[in-house]
Amino acid sequence: MADPLDSGDDIFGKLQKGVDPKIQEEKDKLRNEREHAQYEKARRRLGELIQDNSTLPTTISSIRVIGAPNTRKSFLERIFNPILSVNHDRPYTLAEAIREVSIGADKLNRLDIFHEPISLYLDRPPKTDPSTTPTDIDIYLTVREKSRILLKTGTSAGNGEGEAYTNLLLRNIFGGAESLSVNASLGTRTRSAYSASFESPILSNPSLRLELGGLASSTQKTWSSHEEVLRGAWTKLRYLTPNGSKHELAYNAIWRQITSLSPSASPTVRHDAGDSLKSSLTHTWTLDLRDNPMLPTRGTYTRSLLELAGWGPLVGDVAFAKTEIETQAATPVPIPGLNGISFTTGLRAGLLYPLSLNRESKPRPSRINDRFSLGGPTDVRGFRLSGLGPRDGSDALGGDIYYAFSTNLLFPIPRVPLDTPFRFQAFITGGRLLALDKKGANQNEKVGNAVRELVGNGWPSVAAGVGLVYAHPVARFELNFSLPLVVRRGEWGRKGVSFGVGISML
Incomplete structure (x- = not known):
């Protein structure tokens, strides 16, 4: 049977050459609608047949x-x-x-x-x-195979840094879903960063993967008057459980160097300058039940990290146990006549516990390379990068124990559809970062003193603000105006506009 949409084409073609674009567009639209209807009818029929014969x-x-x-x-x-x-x-x-x-x-x-x-x-x-x-x-x-070679170049800006990058991805190298990823970037703060990683599923299981990789980077840390150079390699085993939990067990061997000290570098930074080798085992557990990782409206997120360095059979010249936990929850806010409003809250906390390199020696104090840093557009907004915590002069030293929190109210932008990834936000965020007390008879006593100081001695540093959020599939972009409300002595608040880019933002 002839297509009724095409029945007049020959006659029309005799009257004039070509086809009116509007007529052709309308015909294509009708044809697509008809094909879609036929597909849906066939799909329903198949479903009915399977249901009727499901027990055969x-x-x-x-x-x-x-x-x-x-x-x-x-x-x-x-x-x-x-x-x-x-x-x-x-x-x-x-x-x-x-x-x-x-x-x-x-x-x-x-x-x-x-x-x-x-x-x-x-x-x-x-x-x-x-x-x-x-x-x-x-x-x-x-099936239809994806391109085996993917090359991406571009520029990005955020967190006070601009960079140019090149990413090369080779897929299915040996026919077993193996991939090789090579990345290179040059930036204003991370002066250079190069990494390569090879990943392969084990026994054709996409939930069980092995990764081997290496890196070389050089980063200026102006807030601590030095440059950090890293060279190292890692091995990672990833496993995804049926309930959605992700586990990652990794071994890392990283040579670190604190170099290029500024003339005004503090005595503490100068003390930690030079080379160190970190050899560590880490375990990361993640359970993400949010409906959108970049712009959640409901669900929960939990992540824990445990790192053990320089202990037992591990080599290196630093030894510590480091643990960190992060949790986030999101829920819609039901307001009659207003849709798209959601409330999120997040909490992060961490502890670095120095260990001895052998049983005869006392635990060494933590190094600036390994301590936590806090403050900036991706965690405690309204403060400068590493603006919270101990300082020596103008240098941020990081800390051994911390907590940070954030509450965000996100609501749609007027006249912008709800399904677009733009939102206004109002937030309150804060936290505290401390070093372990050098006084005390043992490490447990030092940790106890730090915990009591953390939660029982005055207000944390707090800031509030409003901003614009854009949730790209790869990262979250925020343009915020922040106002520090509580700034503890020696810490650096930042009033005004800031721009942040991050994958995991508090």
Whole structure:
């Protein structure tokens, strides 16, 4: 049957050359609507057929992935062979077969080497094949591989720094979803940063990955009158649990150097200048249940970090246990007639506990390289970078124990659609950062004194403000006006406009 939308084309073409763009646009629109309606009708019909026959005995005779010429067959077989009926002691039901294959298709999606969506087709084997049974089905998964090479260059600005960067990503290098990422950047504060990492799923499991990497960077820390040079390597094992928890176990070996001291550098900074080697094990646990990591309106986020350096079989010349925890919660604010308003609150806290390098020596005081820093557009807004905590003259020294908090009220911008990632915000934020008391008989006593000082001796430093938020899929951008309300002696507040960019903002 002829397409009714095309029935007059020949006649119209005889009357004049070409087609009126408006007429063609309308025809294309009608054709797309018709095709969409046909697709939806076929999808509903398929759903009805599956539902009506969901309990029928079914055996999966084969699973074939079409459109993956650069992916190893053995890699794909490790995902789908366990699903084949020959490896089970009873037939599936049709619903069970589709569920199992969908789980395998989801694994393909999470490998990040195929475009979405992945199409799934069911077919009966030829009846002339004597090896088949009436319950057999063949399953076909149609995929489209992503580009194996991705190169990105650009510039960015935020947190008082501008930079130019180049990122190169090589996907599916050996046909097993391996990736090689190479990054290079030059900036006003991070003068140079180079890193490379190779990542591969283990046993074709996208939830279990191994990463090897290395870095070299040079960063000016003007708030502490020095430049920090890093050279090192790491090994990471990542695991994603069925409930969404992410675990990362890593070993890091980093050579650090505090160099290029300014003439006005304080005695404390000069004392820590020179080389040090950190060898450490870290474990990071993350559970993100927010509806949007950059602009959440509901849900919770929890992250914990534990690092052990220079203890037991680990080498290096620094030794400590370092723990940090962060939590965030978001909830919509129901106001009649007003939609899109949400309230978020966040809390971070951390402790650095110095250890001895061997059992005979006393714990060494922490170094400026390893201490926490607090203050700036991504945590305690309304204060300068590293504006909170101990100082020696004009130099920020960091601290061994801290907490920081933030409460944010986000509401939509008038005449801007709710589905756009722009919001106004009003916030109150604050925190405290302390060094462990050098006095005291032992480390436990020093930590106890610091905790009592942290929570029981006066107000924390606090600031309030308003601003504009843009939640890009890669990072969150904020333009804020902040007003320090409580500034403890020696700390550096910052009244006025600030611009911040971050992946995880308090």
